[in-house]
Amino acid sequence: MESVKMARLVFNRLFETCCLWQKELPFHHRPQPYYETSIHAIKNMRRKMEDKHIIIPDFNTLFNIQDQEEQAFFAVFDGHGGVDAAIYAANHLHVNLFHQESFSQDPSEALCRAFKLTDERFVKKASRE
Numbered sequence: 001m002e003s004v005k006m007a008r009l010v011f012n013r014l015f016e017t018c019c020l021w022q023k024e025l026p027f028h029h030r031p032q033p034y035y036e037t038s039i040h041a042i043k044n045m046r047r048k049m050e051d052k053h054i055i056i057p058d059f060n061t062l063f064n065i066q067d068q069e070e071q072a073f074f075a076v077f078d079g080h081g082g083v084d085a086a087i088y089a090a091n092h093l094h095v096n097l098f099h100q101e102s103f104s105q106d107p108s109e110a111l112c113r114a115f116k117l118t119d120e121r122f123v124k125k126a127s128r129e
Contacts, residue, residue: 035072050079052090063098073097088122096121 035057041049056062056073065071073094079086096117097103100110 035074037074048083050083050086052077052079052083052086054090054094056094059094059098062094065098068104084126085122088125089118092121093118 035055037055037057039053039055041051053076054073059065059071059073060068075090075093077086077089077093093114097110097114100113102113103110
């Protein structure tokens with residue numbers, strides 16, 4: 001069977017299963033925005049995929065943010081230089097972003113600072129290990 005046909009069958013079945021599962025949920029706390037997302041990656045010449053991604057459709061609930069507009073966090077981390085940095089960034093960037101003082105007033109500034117902090121902490125961790 002061709003890989004594209006197999007992937008379509010798998011993803012269609014997964015979608016159907018998720019829809020059925022979602023209908024059986026007992027309740028929803030509040031209506032959440034729906035972000036239609038999909039992910040596609042091509043490994044290329046490397047032995048394994050080194051890129052990482054993160055999808056947080058309800059950033060506010062994750063960090064218990066009250067009285068702000070709904071926020072989501074989507075990121076792709078290129079593992080070209082190695083998978084360790086991509087994994088570290090995927091696990092820490094959104095947390096460092098939330099902890100920036102300027103997050104609610106100036107998200108752009110907060111994101112720049114979060115990138116810098118994440119990079120500094122990864123370099124420190126990498127030098128220890």
